[in-house]
Amino acid sequence: MTADPARPADGRLGLLDLIRGHRRRIALAVALTLTGSALGLAQPLLVRHLVEASGAGRPLTVVVLLLVALFAAQALVQAVAGFVLARAGEEIVLGIRLNLVHRLLRLTMPVHDRYRVGDLISRAGTDSFALRRLVADGCTDAVAGVIGLGGAVAVLIWLDPLLFLVVAVLVAAGLSTLVPMMRGMRQASLGGQQATGEMAGDLDRALSSLRTVRASRAEQRETERIGAQARTAYAHGVRTARLSAAVGVASHLAVDGSFLVVLLVGGVRVTTGESSLADLVAFLLYITYLAVPISSVFQAISAIQESRGALERVNEILALPGETDEPAPLARRPAGQSAAALEFRDVWFGYDPGQPVLRGLTLRVPERGHIALVGGSGAGKSTIFALAERFYEPEIGQILLGGMDVRAMRRSECRARIGLVEQHSPIFHGTLRENLTYGAPGASPAEIARVVELTNLDDLVKRLPGGLDSQLGERGVRLSGGQRQRIAVARALLARPVLLLLDEPTAHLDPVNEAALRRAIEQVSRDCALLVAAHRFSTVRDADQIVVLDGGRVVAVGDHEDLLVSSPYYRRLAAEWMVPAREP
Template sequence: MPPLRLLLARVRPHRGVLIRAGLLSLAGSGAGLAMPLMAKHAVDTFAEGRSPAAPLIALTALVLAGACLSAYGSYLMSRTGEGVVLRARDQLVGRIMRLKVPAVDRLTPGDLQSRVTSDTTLLRTVLSSGLVESFNSVLMLLGTIALMAYMDLTLLGVTLVVVVGIGAVTSLLMPRIQRAQLKAQESVGAMGAALDRVLQAFRTVKASGAEERETAAVAAAARNAHDRGVTVAKWSSVSDVTMMMSIQLAFLAVLGVGGARVASGSLEISSLIAFLLYLFYLMGPIGGLVEGWTGLQSGLAAVRRIDEVESLPGEPTEGSCGLTKGDGGPLGVTFQDVTFGYGDERAPAHQGVTFDVPAGGMVALVGPSGAGKSTVFSLLERFYDHEAGTITVGGRDIRDWPLAELRGSLAYVEQDAPVLAGTLRENLLFAAPDADEEELAAAVTRTRLDALVARLPEGLDTAVGHRGVTLSGGERQRIAIARALLRHPRLLLLDEVTSQLDAVNEQALRDVILELAERTTVLVIAHRLSTVRHADRIVVLEEGRVRTAGTHEGLIDGDELYRELATTQLAADGR
């Protein structure tokens, strides 16, 4: 859909208020149109020797009335603009939350943030100066020209020759301004992405001594944004000055022609004064049109960038988007000849993967890095959809599950154990906000977080900092596991959950996992032999294929790769 139609679609719900605001602003501006006529009347009154009190009082009343009407109209316009921005942000954030994971993976967080914050803000500008102000400027321009025609057609002809000629030249600049504005907004998004890159790895940047390099990279992005902004300012200034110059040239032409006509007696001096006042009144609507057109180009560029996000593929929205605790017994999983690739130059992550996970108990996935282990979890959560083969969960094809129901039956503990900004309580209840205090206390105890809670100044209500910066890696992992326990999942997915735990906490968490495996299905990815050796079944993956499967004892004796992995890990664990 063309950007202008997209913009009008966003404005349409507010058209009633916009019409009222536009009419008030128009009435305020219209009051000013009468002032040159009143000024002519005042000059004539002076010339006739009569008191100027009446026309001066009328002029004062017009000024006050115009100011009040314009102020209220401007307030309504600004309030409506804020409403449009709020609605756009709500819709955009809601859309981002429903995007498919591959779509988000192709974008940078900084650029997404720029679209939600900066681009939506431009909608307010285009609403006030781009649409309504331009419409009012057109009406004011027509009204001013009509009154100038009433005053003197000859002088109007002189004015139009100058203004229209220069206006035609100015219109040639508008496409250049539009292109420059789009590039400027894209460069702001790129700068946000560069800064986000640094902040996401702030400790790594410092530990690597990369502050100067990263500062230079962000500065380069900022410089590019500056240069793009200067380009917009340059062409906008040329456009503004050209239009204002047309008024100045018209003034000189009218003054010369009008002065000659006054000298010849064919034009009254008061009429020339009134005409010159109207000529300067033209600066308002012409300037409004130029500003409105520039603002419209900014708004169209912003709408285009917002629409790019809203046009990205989203997940199905059937059912509720909120996740609930899993109801029912453990879920089994079957992968049958599954093929999947990430769509880049890498080899397919899965090439005919086939294995079974029975309902209840623990199954471990092992293999070298890049074997396709984490991809199994991404496919089960339907972050990605497999390309060929069949995946069933609980005996149902995974594509037949409503997405909310599927994810409501699973709990997924990621490898990097993300912790969100907020309190410890908010993080623990993130996936199960309805859990009661008893369930929360039990999860804290089972994951050995009770010591952490005891030493925090405000206990569970202590803020953990951005991305859990105040916590250790092991504490973040245990928080993620406790969060999963509160979900009461029918299928629990654990990705390297013991990688950052010491021996004592690892043993305690392993006991929790084994206990869970008696009530639900646990699918775990791990490199530590101590984590997987107690699994009911172990699936060995290699280069996107299932190499073999069996128990720890059977694989130690029968598979060279597993024996090598186990031996290496035993040495690494010091056992």
């Protein structure tokens, strides 16, 4: 089974790309469908022969048995064709979802900043499933319907060219009414899928912040917001259903109208002797059989139009830029420079054009020791971490890791050497062990025990009913903020990074655990570089060196005592930190 269809260079998928790798199975389904159609087309001829034989007084047993056999064979073949096609459709949905998951997890961070999580999930779920109909109904029905229609037309012309002309005029008239409906179906389908994506985004927003929603008594407001998108999706869905029903009615009216006209005209021709009763019966049966391929063609057009909206939304994601792991052709180590764990050289960067966050920032983190970054909100502390992890690339300037330009390294190589602990540390659904070993899945029990002791998680492990194998709940809902923070620190330490980035690691800790973590930080700083974005006085005071940021630039560097003397800005920050420290 091919579950991951090849993608063109720009990432976008067309109909041929969807069926690539599934051609044999789809071809088998088409062949079986056509076989079933052929078996069905043969049955009116047998009925014609049966009428003629009955009129001539010849035996009917063999013809009746053959007709029953053809009917049973047609049912069996069509059942097998349906299963083969359904399986191919499921494989195609799987392939699309794997492509989307691969792309979503590798989109650049600026792209992720523009999209809502719920909408992206909707594209991988609802939209990808909608494409199943594009292949199962659109592609196969179109091929089988056109070929079946051609066979039926050939037999009808052979039986009675005049009656066929009448049928052709009526069917053409029905087709002419469908063109505006097709355009409307595509627009309605795309609008419905976009509304569904917005609904998923609003629902994700509400559920991920459910405690805040309830504390703010905002359940009704969120219900109304999500409900508005649901009603929009409903309106588009109703419009799509209305147009789809109109397509079905048009196809049936064309065939049923043809049947009535043929019955009238054919009956007159039989009474005048221009045609036989057996020919008229056969022709009428073929008219009824004509409904199947005509309906297949109409439904194929309908399915293609409905699914094109989903394909556009899927292609929008597949065409977005993703991170690459290939290094740029740059010198790996500047000559004449001693290696530092991390170095920024005249780095400029902004999330929005024309609004820089870092303005010519130069920073050097030695291979060992504890460096604290301090500054007001928006000074650039978190941005420095994001650039170090290569979530973004600087507009101007150079970033070095271990003396190597990071652009000359694979992203995976950079991130393998850096540990990151975010201020709002995520906890994944799963066990404590799975969370601890997320960045180091091959860690040994001894290594796990070491970081558990280092981050003072022993009591938590003892209290949990299953120890390390206890489930932590969705987003670690059963844990305190301090416990989540210490798990994140332990997770980062378990990967043994060369550089550890901590975004205010003591923000959610009580005094006992804060002291324990400070001891762990001191021990870690002997083995690797430690860069801490600090907002609390205790974290800053223990640092070997303090880097003061203001307006995206380094304005002062030194230890705590030196900066209290030399930097007025640092003195103001220290005074603000020390106020809550004196409160009871």
